[in-house]
Amino acid sequence: xxxxxxxxxxxxxxxxxxxxxxxxxxxxxxxxxxxxxxxxxxxxxxxxxxxxxxxxxxxxxxxxxxxxxxxxxxxxxxxxxxxxxxxxxxxxxxxxxxxxxxxxxxxxxxxxxxxxxxxxxxxxxxxxxxxxxxxxxxxxxxxxxxxxxxxxxx
Amino acid sequence: xxxxxxxxxxxxxxxxxxxxxxxxxxxxxxxxxxxxxxxxxxxxxxxxxxxxxxxxxxxxxxxxxxxxxxxxxxxxxxxxxxxxxxxxxxxxxxxxxxxxxxxxxxxxxxxxxxxxxxxxxxxxxxxxxxxxxxxxxxxxxxxxxxxxxxxxxxxxxxxxxxxxxxxxxxxxxxxxxxxxxxxxxxxxxxxxxxxxxxxxxxxxxxxxxxxxxxxxxxxxxxxxxxxxxxxxxxxxxxxxxxxxxxxxxxxxxxxxxxxxxxxxxxxxxxxxxxxxxxxxxxxxxxxxxxxxxxxx
Numbered sequence: 001x002x003x004x005x006x007x008x009x010x011x012x013x014x015x016x017x018x019x020x021x022x023x024x025x026x027x028x029x030x031x032x033x034x035x036x037x038x039x040x041x042x043x044x045x046x047x048x049x050x051x052x053x054x055x056x057x058x059x060x061x062x063x064x065x066x067x068x069x070x071x072x073x074x075x076x077x078x079x080x081x082x083x084x085x086x087x088x089x090x091x092x093x094x095x096x097x098x099x100x101x102x103x104x105x106x107x108x109x110x111x112x113x114x115x116x117x118x119x120x121x122x123x124x125x126x127x128x129x130x131x132x133x134x135x136x137x138x139x140x141x142x143x144x145x146x147x148x149x150x151x152x153x154x
Numbered sequence: 155x156x157x158x159x160x161x162x163x164x165x166x167x168x169x170x171x172x173x174x175x176x177x178x179x180x181x182x183x184x185x186x187x188x189x190x191x192x193x194x195x196x197x198x199x200x201x202x203x204x205x206x207x208x209x210x211x212x213x214x215x216x217x218x219x220x221x222x223x224x225x226x227x228x229x230x231x232x233x234x235x236x237x238x239x240x241x242x243x244x245x246x247x248x249x250x251x252x253x254x255x256x257x258x259x260x261x262x263x264x265x266x267x268x269x270x271x272x273x274x275x276x277x278x279x280x281x282x283x284x285x286x287x288x289x290x291x292x293x294x295x296x297x298x299x300x301x302x303x304x305x306x307x308x309x310x311x312x313x314x315x316x317x318x319x320x321x322x323x324x325x326x327x328x329x330x331x332x333x334x335x336x337x338x339x340x341x342x343x344x345x346x347x348x349x350x351x352x353x354x355x356x357x358x359x360x361x362x363x364x365x366x367x368x369x370x371x372x373x374x375x376x377x378x379x380x381x382x383x384x385x386x387x388x389x390x391x392x393x394x395x396x397x398x399x400x401x402x403x404x405x406x407x408x409x410x411x412x413x414x415x416x417x418x419x420x421x422x423x424x425x426x427x428x429x430x431x432x433x434x435x436x437x438x439x440x441x442x443x444x445x446x447x448x449x450x
Contacts, residue, residue: 089298098338115338121298122336128377 036112036128039074040098041066043091048081058138060084061108062091064099075108076101079125080138087140089123091116102130182212183437191429193420200230203426205283215292217304223283225320231275279318285311290332303333306347316354324352330364341370351391362389366448373408380406382416386448390424398425402448411436418448 045063060078065071076099078084078091091097095118101109110130115122124142126132133142187209192202207223288308295302308328314321330347344367351359368384382404390397404416411434418429 087298120300122300122338123298 035103036100037103038098038100039064039066040068040117041074041096043093043095043097044073046091046093058082060091062097064097074101077108077110078114079111079132080134082138083125083134083140084123087123087142089114089116089121090119095119102126182210183435185209185211185433185435187431187433189429189431191418191426193426193428194423199232201426202228202230207283215296217290219286219288219290221286221288223285224280225283225314226278226280227319228276228278229319277319279315279320281315281318281320283314284321285313287311293331295333300336301333303331305329305331308347312352322352322354322359324354326351328364339372341372343368343370349388357392359391360389360393362391364388368402378407378409380408382406384448385421388425396422396424398422400425400429400448402429404431 041064043062044065047061049059049061058080060081062076062078064074064076066074084090091114095116098115098117100112102112103109111125112128112130113122113124124133134140185208187205187207189205189207190203192200194200204226205223206225207221209219209221211217211219286308288306290304290306293303293305296304306329308330310326310328312321312323312325314323316323327350328347330345332343332345334341334343345365347364349362349364351361353359364387366384366386368382371381373380382402384402385399386402387397387399399421400418401421402416402418404414406412406414414431414433414435416429416431418426418431420427420429
């Protein structure tokens with residue numbers, strides 16, 4: 001059982017370090033989104049922001065007719081069109097989606113994670129601190145959306 | 155060979171590879187695993203095994219994995235009163251695929267049968283472990299899709315010394331499938347494999363099927379921690395040794411440098427009683443592949 005105890009000790013030491021570093025990083029980024037909310041509804045409009053718009057040019061925006069938790073319409077910033085294309089995530093008018101979104105003082109919400117219920121696809125677009133998973137050029141930096149099949153070690 | 159503490163070797167390895175790995179591993183993941191397992195295999199045989207494994211995984215749809223280990227085996231045997239069959243060659247491989255130390259139920263690691271314990275004989279050996287090479291190919295799903303199915307082939311190259319009791323000295327092969335399905339708040343996964351076990355000297359091992367299934371949480375605590383749990387099982391490789399089943403739980407951090415800790419508890423007599431894995435992964439791809447699921 002000594003391995004068990006040693007393992008627990010290691011975890012007890014390392015997890016606070018990892019979480020503490022994260023907390024420091026979060027504190028440094030004080031301008032992050034304020035609240036996260038999960039909504040479900042239908043896509044009624046999709047548009048790509050043009051150059052000169054107030055938000056990032058090339059950004060894909062969807063307008064959702066939300067029916068859960070309560071009926072309303074919300075505009076959600078997804079990601080640059082190029083980044084979405086690189087992930088393989090597709091969305092069209094009429095698709096039913098579930099999304100966790102950051103609500104902020106701005107007029108549009110930002111997507112943290114989107115599940116397209118009509119196409120059985122899901123993608124995480126931002127971290128919980130609202131950091132986008134693409135670079136300034138709009139290229140996807142989030143890596144593959146899941147690992148392949150090496151679950152079994154020796 | 156003088157014993158080198160696994161923890162010291164692990165720290166030395168991390169110190170050597172971490173800076174380079176973090177800089178260059180944009181398309182691959184490097185993981186250093188420290189593992190320990192202990193079990194009472196009956197007839198007075200206790201086996202404690204420690205591994206230090208360096209694992210590299212590259213690719214996504216077509217993924218390649220290489221595992222290279224240092225292994226240390228400590229056996230404690232209660233010698234019997236009755237007649238024993240002489241033989242210094244140790245017999246292994248009836249527990250996990252290629253697990254050092256495990257022997258057929260009722261036999262001592264020195265090849266003798268035991269009828270009554272009178273004294274404890276301890277031994278420890280350390281050396282290079284077996285080399286594992288694996289390839290996984292995406293069959294369906296993957297990417298942003300909610301499911302995936304992969305087929306995989308794994309080969310154990312018997313680089314561990316059979317005479318020192320660190321391996322079976324035989325080639326093993328495993329073909330199987332692994333899949334997963336992602337839910338909004340959790341990911342379920344599982345797999346099935348067929349193992350062709352090479353026969354160590356004097357022991358004939360049957361071909362066995364293994365199966366595992368588990369669940370990962372979504373990243374918790376500001377997306378920094380993933381919790382996992384799973385069950386795994388394996389057919390008996392030697393008649394009457396019994397099927398092995400284990401229950402595992404684990405925790406893994408997220409990010410570019412990931413820490414993981416797993417604990418596994420044997421549910422049957424032929425499985426290692428307790429196993430612990432601690433690991434650290436570097437690299438960004440494939441995301442989250444590091445220290446989840448059965449590792450021992």
